[in-house]
Amino acid sequence: MDSSTVSVCEIFGNTIQGEGPQAGQPATFVRLAGCVAPYCDFCDSKYSWEKGKEMTLKEVVEEVDKYPAELVVLTGGEPFAQEGTPRLICALMTQDFKVSVETSGKVPLTVPFGTLVICSPKRYAGEFLVCDSALGAASFYKFVVGNESDYDHAKAFIKKNLKFTIKGFYTITIFVNLDKKKY
Numbered sequence: 163m164d165s166s167t168v169s170v171c172e173i174f175g176n177t178i179q180g181e182g183p184q185a186g187q188p189a190t191f192v193r194l195a196g197c198v199a200p201y202c203d204f205c206d207s208k209y210s211w212e213k214g215k216e217m218t219l220k221e222v223v224e225e226v227d228k229y230p231a232e233l234v235v236l237t238g239g240e241p242f243a244q245e246g247t248p249r250l251i252c253a254l255m256t257q258d259f260k261v262s263v264e265t266s267g268k269v270p271l272t273v274p275f276g277t278l279v280i281c282s283p284k285r286y287a288g289e290f291l292v293c294d295s296a297l298g299a300a301s302f303y304k305f306v307v308g309n310e311s312d313y314d315h316a317k318a319f320i321k322k323n324l325k326f327t328i329k330g331f332y333t334i335t336i337f338v339n340l341d342k343k344k345y
């Protein structure tokens with residue numbers, strides 16, 4: 163696969179972005195296929211790890227265009243595991259879509275100006291794994307907090323990495339763990 167195609171897990175629309183800075187906005191979701199190691203035990207989209215349907219950028223834009231939303235959310239998997247993702251963002255923006263991308267930040271990334279990047283750092287062996295380029299590009303952060311240790315690590319990460327960020331704001335999502343045996 164080259165940068166003129168992407169591997170797509172699913173595209174669905176007529177829905178609403180449920181979280182983050184664009185919560186409540188009508189959106190079309192493009193779930194790109196594939197993630198990269200290390201993988202997360204708690205991943206809720208393991209089905210996206212498989213190879214998806216290879217589509218040209220034009221085909222993706224045409225599919226997205228069937229839905230009415232102005233906002234397109236690229237998610238995964240890990241969207242930046244694919245070479246074609248920056249070009250897909252450009253192709254969507256050229257058609258006047260607003261684009262936001264959800265990333266773990268564990269893969270180096272480049273994004274066209276105007277892309278909203280929402281980073282949800284994941285902990286591996288206790289530490290967050292986030293590339294410098296993701297730190298530079300992200301406007302919002304989303305932390306999954308299931309216990310006190312997660313909370314302390316998120317707080318330390320914010321203090322260390324985000325205090326001088328120009329955009330300077332972030333969100334914290336707290337998922338309460340009701341069944342401690344499973345976490």
Ligand code: SF4
Pocket residue numbers: 197198200201202204205206207208238239240266284
């Ligand atoms: S980074 Fe995201 S898609 Fe990849 S394994 Fe972790 S939760 Fe799943």
